[in-house]
Amino acid sequence: MRRALITGITGQDGQYLAELLHSKNYKVFGLIKGQNNPKLEALQTELPFVELVSGDLQDLSSLVAALEQVQPDEVYNLGAISFVGLSFKQAELTANVTGLGVLRLLEAIRMVGGSQNNPIRFYQASSSEMFGKVRESPQVETTPFYPRSPYGCAKVFGHDITVNYRDSYGLFACSGILFNHESPRRGLEFVTRKVTNAVARIKLGLQDTLVLGDLEPRRDWGFAGDYVKAMWLMLQQDEPSDYVVATGRTHSVREFVEAAFRHAGIDDWERYVTQDERFFRPAEVDLLVGDATKARTELGWKPEVDFESLVAMMVDHDLKLEARKAGIQLP
The missing domain is CATH 3.40.50.720 (NAD(P)-binding Rossmann-like Domain)
Structure with missing residues (x-):
């Protein structure tokens, strides 16, 4: 062993x-x-x-x-x-x-x-x-x-x-x-989990707004x-x-937010989202996108979960989590 x-x-x-x-x-x-x-x-x-x-x-x-x-x-x-x-x-x-x-x-x-x-x-x-x-x-x-x-x-x-x-x-x-x-195990301080958790709480009527920083940086998620x-x-x-x-594909924070609200069945996401300069970094990284050709070739590795499925997975987890904490029965 x-x-x-x-x-x-x-x-x-x-x-x-x-x-x-x-x-x-x-x-x-x-x-x-x-x-x-x-x-x-x-x-x-x-x-x-x-x-x-x-x-x-x-x-x-x-x-x-x-x-x-x-x-x-x-x-x-x-x-x-x-x-x-x-x-x-x-x-x-x-x-x-x-x-x-x-x-x-x-x-x-x-x-x-x-x-x-x-x-x-x-x-x-x-x-x-x-x-x-x-x-x-x-x-x-x-x-x-x-x-x-x-x-x-x-x-x-x-x-x-x-x-x-x-x-x-x-x-x-x-x-x-x-x-x-x-992932659903991501800490709540990270923007992705902050988004999916807030979306779940908004869907359940437990929260009114989601406060974020810059929505334009693009990441390879x-x-x-x-x-x-x-x-x-x-x-x-x-x-x-x-x-x-890496996946080799890039999405903005805005696109992540849109996907999370969309999966929760909320179309007018902009009415719930505000921006606050406190959440802007002193020096931002605008774009990150990786080429994993070496890992694919030498390791035989490739990503299996795509962007939309990842967002859906995280939203579904947080809906169940917040509903359980609040004693709400999900349909």
Whole structure:
């Protein structure tokens, strides 16, 4: 039975990846910071097969201890301060966790190593936000980075240090440059889930308006459950490499909003939506769209859930969630 350690186990990617690995007969471990994590109870209820291990991306010694305890075959680093808006307000924390956390984990892997015949394989969750103010479209693995947020800058460091440890120490280390990927498990602070949850509440008569920032940025949106399959495939290859993971199609925030209201049966969506400058970023990323040809060719990966189906999935989930919380019987 292979063993995998996942940081960021409470996030959407961590949960979908844990389910995927469990289905492939892995023993799955999740790294948890602190003793009173508010997401812990829900995680243990939904994913009882995950064994939790204490550790912190800000503390090298705890990472070494976790690796020595787990003795993993594979390590997936999904842990980060991942909300772009928050990174402007807590830039130093973002750099420390999202950037230097990668260095600490790589150093811990280098120190613990695994067996000579079975060295630890490492996956780093890189991000399309590294491209920022894009130099070319669509973006591929060799497109130059131009990050537009502290989060994007920290991800560039994490990506580059992963390449450096691969080149310098021969680690089996891969980075997946994942474009935006969503799901019903997405946090409510992210614009996609903020939209679908508000649409559900408006449909149920529990909310009157949806307040957003800029509606024009365009993103390449896919389903998180599809994207974790690419993560696993990267660590099954003979040689480590980096891969863009994307659908190759782009939609604006406005189109996401329209699709969500349309699926809920609300045509006049504009009467419910207002904009507030508080939700505009100091430096916006206008367009991100990826070319996943390398992942399709070398990994045999392709997205399965399209944009409309993704939006519908999220709206339906939030309708059931909010109806249950409010004691409303759905037809």
